[in-house]
Amino acid sequence: MKNVSVIGAGTMGNGIAHLFAQNGFKVTLIDISLHQLNKALETISKNCDRQVAKNILTENQKRSLLANIAIESDLDEGVRHAELVVEAATENTELKLNIFKEIDEAAPKHAILASNTSSISITKIAKATHRDNQVIGMHFMNPVPVMKLVEVINGYSTSKEVTNTIVELSKQLGKVPCVVNDYPGFIANRILMPMINEAIYSLFEGVAGVEEIDTVMKLGMAHPMGPLQLADFIGLDVCLSILNVLHDGFGNAKYAPCPLLVNMVTAGKLGCKSGEGFYAYAAGSKDLIVSERFK
Ligand SMILES: NC(=O)c1ccc[n+]([C@@H]2O[C@H](COP(=O)([O-])OP(=O)(O)OC[C@H]3O[C@@H](n4cnc5c(N)ncnc54)[C@H](O)[C@@H]3O)[C@@H](O)[C@H]2O)c1
DSSP states (O other), X not given: OOEEEEEOOSHHHHHHHHHHHHTTOEEEEEOSOHHHHHHHHHXXXXXXXXXXXXXXXXXXXXXXXXXXXXXXXXXXXXXXXXXXXEEOOOSOHHHHHHHHHXXXXXXXXXXXXXXXXXXXXXXXXXXXXXXXXXXXXXEEOSSTTTOOEEEEEEOTTOOHHHHHHHHHHHHHTTOEEEEEEOSTTTTHHHHHHHHHHHHHHHHHTTSSOHHHHHHHHHHHHOOSSOHHHXXXXXXXXXXXXXXXXXXXXXXXXXXXXXXXXHHHHHTTOOBGGGTBSXXXXXXXXXXXXEOGGGO
């Protein structure tokens, strides 16, 4: 396998393109937005500089990494020579089904089609194609070049051969693959999101404050970051949408999102990306300051 196409040049897409290019693959990075494509190239270059400063890459390796990435705004053209497509476009079911329908037509028949979705059913995505045995989940974590895990998700019809190929490929990229089956939230979010939701419920019910909840989990459970800070980092809208997937998918009230989370998303308090969530984020500052709302 040599040619990889990555769809979506946002947070995850630029990291995935970086990782494959660093490992010698020829990457075509595809996005409908030229602005996003150029921004992704800038981010990748800056992240390479950081790796050079840490002696992870040499200047020469940085040059060949960047030379391995081409950008493309036409989806059909971008996947024409792909042996593997990794889709990392916006988390929206209709959008992903349309993308998979289109790439099924345009990509070579032998190509494996993977999705980096956090929560949408791989089986559903696979049914939008005529090669459901060649569709799989390849769930990278943010930031992609740093985080070791790839959650490999078998759709209902994914073939063993395709799973093995993706497992071996993940190892070749220096990652640790874990194979799981396609049920709501897979494993990562099925376990993580109820914990985050419970932390929000604890705040909502006045059991403890933001700092106390995060400190208990950091110092008591050795988590590198508390659940409320992590929720801000992931994006509260993303947390809400994954909880809704779990709630709808299992029909179990234990996954119902906390009303405080729903309120915060409605109010546009989405965490780091909007400047405020459980904490307030000042531009250029890394200080962790609890939002006025929770003091
Ligand atoms: N952000 C995370 O921490 C994280 C972690 C794991 C998985 N994911 C998953 O990765 C995927 C991408 O998330 P993200 O955070 O990078 O999103 P993002 O919003 O940063 O980027 C999405 C990109 O997709 C592009 N896009 C939208 N429609 C497109 C189309 N039709 N064709 C090509 N490009 C299109 C957008 O222009 C945008 O650049 C989602 O499925 C998400 O659930 C995200």
